[in-house]
Amino acid sequence: QPSSQDRNPVMPRLRRALDGIPGYRPGRPAAPGTVTYKLSSNENPYPPLPGVLGEAVRAAESFNRYPDMFCTGLTAALAGRFGVPQSHIATGVGSVGVAQQLLQATAGPGDEVIYAWRSFEAYPILTQISGAASVRVPLTAGEEHDLAAMAAAVTGRTRLIFVCNPNNPTGNLLRRAELERFLDRVPPEVLVVLDEAYREFVRDPQAADGLELYRDRPNVCVLRTFSKAYGLAGLRVGFAVAHEPVAEALRKTALPFGVTQPAQEAAIASLGAEAELLRRVDALVAERDRVLAGLRGQGWTVPEPQGNFVWLRLHEATMDFAAACDEAGVVVRPFPGEGCRVTVGEPEANDLFLAAAAAFRKAG
């Protein structure tokens, strides 16, 4: 009697666009049972505030009901917080979910999507799933977005451009004047997505603020998230701010009921507790500055970090460095052959990381 496997059944036809997609690789977790700190996913090391947790738990009592599909309370709270019309806000399952909706709304086979490389690894994956072609513009030798080359890469097929600011994983920032010059060069029918996932950690006074830039530019869409500064990565809430046609397209492409009610309530409560949460961000920024000074003092070249992470260009030493960090009790994020991205965590984790970096440098 042949088993079903032996019969070599015909498989459903899957889209060719999916061939070769590597799949998203999450940062490795800390090993169970050891004193290990996870610095591999740019998470916030602080647990939820009791008041925020309380709202999420209260909302969980209605798990038998679907959530508010339009996130009415949350979009109203965001509109109030940022001084933008509520109709300009669209929410999604993390900002990565919103990025996927933006591609669904703009690009498909035959179209092109431009982004810097290296940048956030979801961009190539989501672009390939959409069927559009990726146009990767290499970072400059100084690890900066090459905005002139990105503008020059626009063709009649370009539908969307991702600009990650600050850039993940290099951490550095585009300033307002250079970003404005770039936006002036991009044709108005091409959507420019300013991914500002780490905005709250930015301290450079010349930083571009997408929420100012988008106001008189209908082709600019700003992406923000509750995952980083607000510490709600596990609840999956992101949002976009854009003019109404783009925001409306995001409402059409949204997964129905994608943002759960506990997530919505926790996000609203976080906006209510913003002063306290931003004090935590200040503490992380102070730790970031301490880590940066420590690394530079050890002789490392580090691009100016404006997110909650630092970038070490390690080339072929990348995996050895990651292994040395593992042994020291901190899990970092290696990009093989390129470098390691290290999240700024609690002070004791940062101490372990700095010690491991110093030892590696001495040995190397």
Ligand code: PMP
């Ligand atoms: N954009 C950037 C630049 C990121 O680094 C991340 C998370 N690593 C995201 C978007 C997605 O975050 P989330 O989906 O949790 O909002």
